[in-house]
Amino acid sequence: MRRASTLASSVLSRTLATAHGGVGVGVATSIAVHHNQRLLQVALYGSSSSSGASYTRWWSKSPARVLSLGVAGALISVAAAQEVHAKEPPPPELVPKDVVLYQYEACPFCNKVKAFLDYYDIPYKVVEVNPISKKEIKWSDYKKVPILMVDGEQLIDSSAIIDKLGGKIHSDKRADSKSDNDEEKKWRGWVDNHLVHILSPNIYRNTSEALESFDYITSNGNFSFSEKITVKYAGAAAMYFVSKKLKKKYNITDERAALYEAAETWVDGLNGRDFLGGCKPNLADLAVYGVLRPIRYLRSGKDMVEHTRIGDWYTRMENAVGESSRIKA
Ligand SMILES: N[C@@H](CCC(=O)N[C@@H](CS)C(=O)NCC(=O)O)C(=O)O
Incomplete structure (x- = not known):
């Protein structure tokens, strides 16, 4: 009992502390994609x-x-x-040999990196970090996830990771027009500076959505048995309040309206194209898809698809990114 209450207060204080750091991270911004639902969805929508x-x-x-x-x-x-939009595997000589992703399964930034690795078919191993002890990344000075080890080199920060890997495997990018590159850059900035901030207030909007989110987080994250129980309830309660603070911080009055508006803004940005990148996804498509992937099958993601025009693009992205290139341990 004492252990549970110590754990609860540790979860609570960590959650509240990290929430000040931006989008409400750690246990906080961890959000989810449900694999069974994804399979069902792929089955329903076809290839x-x-x-x-x-x-x-x-x-x-x-x-x-x-x-x-x-x-x-x-x-x-x-x-x-x-x-059918296929993946874009780079030539074998450009594929890194040993890639390890330190992550929280439901973190939007980690999912952004995974969308990139999956789309480019780069095999990677995953180390699920315990958000409370973080013992799996004790060796690093950087205390956030994602951390990507690429052939022994530590890469941090999702956008910087993607820039670095993208620069290596996508050297033909230089041949693209400057306006294409500017457009891609603008939308990637929009994801990091706007879209991610709308997610937490949505997935922790009320007690039932907060519990739904933490149910996924605790089912898929790296938690001990007792942490699972405590984190689910303490985390959900804490994030319910934190999400109110985040709304204020980012000037959001109606979180659902903000989510729908963001989805519509993105579809308007596509301007009739299948992807922002034209007939195939570019890094901005992968970034939007990556951060939305964890919420797609939660209540907020279902509402977003039901009430906006983003669904068709999202389905095209699911088809294009395809199966994960994660190496199962
Ligand atoms: N700008 C970073 C943000 C990374 C970030 O905030 N990650 C969260 C998880 S979603 C985190 O590790 N927070 C620190 C914590 O859990 O204590 C990126 O894009 O990778």
């Missing part, structure tokens, strides 16, 4: 990139069958093939 790959194989291996479908069928097949 993931792996099903896209099998579609291509079927096409190339059975030309006679394709012909037999007739002109109309072939046209439909071509249109469907164009709908």
Whole structure:
């Protein structure tokens, strides 16, 4: 009992302390994607990139069958093939050999890095950090996640990590027009300076949403059994109050309206394109997708998809990013 109350007060004080640091981090901003729901969603909406790959194989291996479908069928097949947006693996010599991500499963910044690694099909191992003890990153002077170890080099800060890896594997970027690069940069800044700040007030908006969020966090994070129970209730209660403070800090009056407005702003920014990057995602698409991924199947994410036009783009991103390239331990 004493241990539980000590834990509760430690969770509470850490949660309140870290919330001042920005988006309400640690136990705080940890938010979630539910894998079963994701699988169900992929099943409902059709192809993931792996099903896209099998579609291509079927096409190339059975030309006679394709012909037999007739002109109309072939046209439909071509249109469907164009709908499939595949990953962009870099040439093998540019793929780092050993990549380890220190993360909280539900942290938006960590999910941003994961969206990048998954889309570029870079294999990585994951070390889930305990947000209370942080013993897994004791060796580092940097006390936040994500931390990405790339062939022995420590990289910190999600956007800096993506810049560094992106610069290495995407050298053709220099060939893109300056206005494309400026647009991508502007939206990546919008994600870090605006979008992430709207998330916490939404997922901890009321007691039931705060509990839903912490249920995911504690089910997927690295917690001991007793931490799981305490963190779920103490964390949810603390974040409910912290999210009110965050609303004030970031001048948000109606958090849902702010989320919907952000989703609409993003869709307007797409300006009719499949992705901000045109026919394939760029780093801004990956950043928006990455930070939204943890909330997509929580109440707030479902509401966002129901009440805005972001759903089609989100589904295209799910298909493009496809399966995770995470190496299972
Ligand atoms: N600017 C950093 C922010 C990273 C950040 O705030 N991470 C949170 C987790 S979502 C964290 O580690 N907070 C410190 C803590 O848990 O004590 C980035 O983009 O990587």
